[in-house]
Amino acid sequence: DTGVSQDPRHKITKRGQNVTFRCDPISEHNRLYWYRQTLGQGPEFLTYFQNEAQLEKSRLLSDRFSAERPKGSFSTLEIQRTEQGDSAMYLCASSLAQGAGEKLFFGSGTQLSVL
Amino acid sequence: GDSVTQMEGPVTLSEEAFLTINCTYTATGYPSLFWYVQYPGEGLQLLLKATKADDKGSNKGFEATYRKETTSFHLEKGSVQVSDSAVYFCALLIQGAQKLVFGQGTRLTINP
Numbered sequence: 001d002t003g004v005s006q007d008p009r010h011k012i013t014k015r016g017q018n019v020t021f022r023c024d025p026i027s028e029h030n031r032l033y034w035y036r037q038t039l040g041q042g043p044e045f046l047t048y049f050q051n052e053a054q055l056e057k058s059r060l061l062s063d064r065f066s067a068e069r070p071k072g073s074f075s076t077l078e079i080q081r082t083e084q085g086d087s088a089m090y091l092c093a094s095s096l097a098q099g100a101g102e103k104l105f106f107g108s109g110t111q112l113s114v115l
Numbered sequence: 116g117d118s119v120t121q122m123e124g125p126v127t128l129s130e131e132a133f134l135t136i137n138c139t140y141t142a143t144g145y146p147s148l149f150w151y152v153q154y155p156g157e158g159l160q161l162l163l164k165a166t167k168a169d170d171k172g173s174n175k176g177f178e179a180t181y182r183k184e185t186t187s188f189h190l191e192k193g194s195v196q197v198s199d200s201a202v203y204f205c206a207l208l209i210q211g212a213q214k215l216v217f218g219q220g221t222r223l224t225i226n227p
Binding site for chain 1: 119147149151156157158159160161164165166204206208212213214215216217218219220
């Protein structure tokens with residue numbers, strides 16, 4: 001068990017460019033989540049998958065954002081036409097579906113800076 | 116909507132001091148409650164949880180009791196160590212929903 005890994009750790013891009021982040025969850029976990037965290041704030045939910053199905057998307061996730069989990073394993077989060085307001089830490093988490101009190105395992109995040 | 120309010124930081128204490136970080140919540144259903152911790156340079160880790168009223172979560176000397184009557188889940192530790200320096204997040208999960216709602220975090224610094 002190597003934990004949740006995210007790539008890259010840091011990404012600097014110019015406004016208007018597209019960026020893609022990758023998340024590899026813990027292998028037996030069937031749920032995968034994306035969160036966004038800005039400086040001094042707690043993480044905010046963006047979306048989650050159960051296996052390959054995207055089951056919920058936050059209103060924070062504009063049309064410029066798209067997430068996929070094609071085979072129910074790794075996931076990608078793409079941001080098109082980046083804006084300065086997209087600068088944040090993007091966190092991925094995974095879990096094994098269970099009842100109340102489900103435990104999420106978080107990756108170290110991808111820090112995005114849009115210039 | 117569902118929300119979590121945490122005690123504002125930063126909090127600075129001396130080693131062996133008593134710690135309380137306040138957390139209150141607003142929720143439409145019956146949430147599970149969590150404390151997550153983020154050590155410098157690391158990802159969020161679950162510290163403890165409680166899934167129903169009057170449950171007490173505990174781990175690494177930290178405790179928190181789910182108080183439905185006061186909608187609170189305060190984090191306590193009797194004697195803090197330098198290694199407890201981190202950012203602490205209170206969070207809730209509504210049963211049947213699959214998103215954690217986090218507070219804004221409280222940065223804790225313990226001085227030797």
